[in-house]
Amino acid sequence: MYAQLVETGAKRVKSLDEMSPEERAFQEKIDAEVKIEPKNWMPEGYRKTLVRQISQHAHSEVVGMLPEGNWVTRAPTLKRKLQLMAKIQDEAGHGLYLYSAMETLGADRDEEIEKLHQGKAKYSSIFNYPTLNWADMGAVGWLVDGAAIVNQVVLQRTSYGPYSRAMIRICKEESFHQRQGYQILLDMMREGTEEQKQMVQDAINRLWWPALMMFGPHDDESPNSQQSMAWKIKRKSNDELRQMFIDQTVPQLEYLGCTAPDPDLKWNEERGHYDFGEINWQEFYDVLKGNGPCNRERINTRKKAIEEGAWVREAAVAYAKKQKQRAEAA
Amino acid sequence: MAEWSLYEVFVRSKHGLNHKHVGSVHAADAEMAMENARDLYTRRNEGVSIWVVPSDAITASASDEKEVLFDPSEDKVYRHASFYKLPDEVGHM
Numbered sequence: 053m054y055a056q057l058v059e060t061g062a063k064r065v066k067s068l069d070e071m072s073p074e075e076r077a078f079q080e081k082i083d084a085e086v087k088i089e090p091k092n093w094m095p096e097g098y099r100k101t102l103v104r105q106i107s108q109h110a111h112s113e114v115v116g117m118l119p120e121g122n123w124v125t126r127a128p129t130l131k132r133k134l135q136l137m138a139k140i141q142d143e144a145g146h147g148l149y150l151y152s153a154m155e156t157l158g159a160d161r162d163e164e165i166e167k168l169h170q171g172k173a174k175y176s177s178i179f180n181y182p183t184l185n186w187a188d189m190g191a192v193g194w195l196v197d198g199a200a201i202v203n204q205v206v207l208q209r210t211s212y213g214p215y216s217r218a219m220i221r222i223c224k225e226e227s228f229h230q231r232q233g234y235q236i237l238l239d240m241m242r243e244g245t246e247e248q249k250q251m252v253q254d255a256i257n258r259l260w261w262p263a264l265m266m267f268g269p270h271d272d273e274s275p276n277s278q279q280s281m282a283w284k285i286k287r288k289s290n291d292e293l294r295q296m297f298i299d300q301t302v303p304q305l306e307y308l309g310c311t312a313p314d315p316d317l318k319w320n321e322e323r324g325h326y327d328f329g330e331i332n333w334q335e336f337y338d339v340l341k342g343n344g345p346c347n348r349e350r351i352n353t354r355k356k357a358i359e360e361g362a363w364v365r366e367a368a369v370a371y372a373k374k375q376k377q378r379a380e381a382a
Numbered sequence: 383m384a385e386w387s388l389y390e391v392f393v394r395s396k397h398g399l400n401h402k403h404v405g406s407v408h409a410a411d412a413e414m415a416m417e418n419a420r421d422l423y424t425r426r427n428e429g430v431s432i433w434v435v436p437s438d439a440i441t442a443s444a445s446d447e448k449e450v451l452f453d454p455s456e457d458k459v460y461r462h463a464s465f466y467k468l469p470d471e472v473g474h475m
Contacts, residue, residue: 365386
């Protein structure tokens with residue numbers, strides 16, 4: 053969900069009989085819930101799928117800083133500003149944990165970042181929406197980080213050791229993000245003016261559907277899910293995760309005193325779940341293809357940051373070299 | 383970043399505990415690796431001490447050779463306290 057439509061290269065899942073002895077031993081390890089570690093043998097498809105998924109996840113964390121960065125200088129109080137900066141710093145940290153996990157698979161960080169800049173690598177569709185008012189900071193923390201948590205809690209059990217361990221660290225930090233977001237909205241609804249309360253509802257109206265899209269297409273439209281599930285890179289299907297998120301979020305929405313922009317959203321006693329309306333999938337695919345409201349702006353901002361920071365990285369290397377030479381000469 | 387080296391990071395979470403591997407960072411030198419490790423792995427009081435070690439200075443056992451490497455300890459049950467059965471009367475030992 054921070055990773056959407058991750059290509060596995062497999063048309064269908066092989067049975068144990070069709071596998072080579074190495075592949076079979078690998079699959080049996082996965083089936084027995086033994087974690088795969090960097091130096092273990094793994095099928096090339098497994099390695100490539102993981103590089104795609106983990107890099108996409110890392111890019112999402114990094115690009116995810118941008119919609120929030122928009123509000124650092126506009127936060128209403130110093131307290132909120134400090135909280136927002138702490139959250140953004142965490143996202144940078146999460147990106148780094150994930151890039152590190154990706155590098156254990158032999159992938160190069162610079163190359164993967166270059167793919168992002170060339171539009172060859174994806175990141176979560178959600179970060180291509182603008183953050184228009186302060187309530188968006190609340191709604192992003194509550195809904196976007198909330199959706200991320202649902203996905204990431206499950207990914208703590210993913211089959212690749214370094215990815216699983218990165219997820220465990222990330223989950224520990226993520227609940228602060230969601231709570232600070234919800235508290236922003238709660239304060240606005242309890243103590244805010246009529247106009248501020250409308251800002252909260254407006255933020256929810258705009259971000260509700262994009263948050264649901266984060267889980268990716270329906271299971272029967274998700275061609276890579278089966279292989280990813282067999283390899284236990286993925287542990288629950290897109291639709292299962294989306295339902296979990298809705299079931300836990302609707303009571304929180306009601307507590308706020310707000311509504312979702314979905315007339316079909318209602319409790320289904322028989323299923324024991326909330327029913328909800330159909331997502332606008334055309335919008336989802338458009339955003340993923342690069343035609344969302346902010347895609348170009350996000351990538352340009354990332355490129356600019358890398359380019360304008362180049363001299364700092366070069367200076368650090370020059371300084372390190374000089375220090376080393378001096379130490380050797382002394 | 384190609385010119386930056388990879389460092390493995392070990393953190394002692396509390397006095398009295400050993401350092402534990404937590405992940406890695408890229409840095410131009412050891413001093414920067416230390417600062418990056420602090421920012422990345424100890425934002426919430428997770429540590430009282432950090433080691434950073436150049437990744438290429440670590441020699442690791444190959445996981446595929448696990449059986450051969452650890453074979454000598456496989457068949458020595460007498461190295462475990464539970465191997466020695468004592469009568470109940472002796473009490474806790």
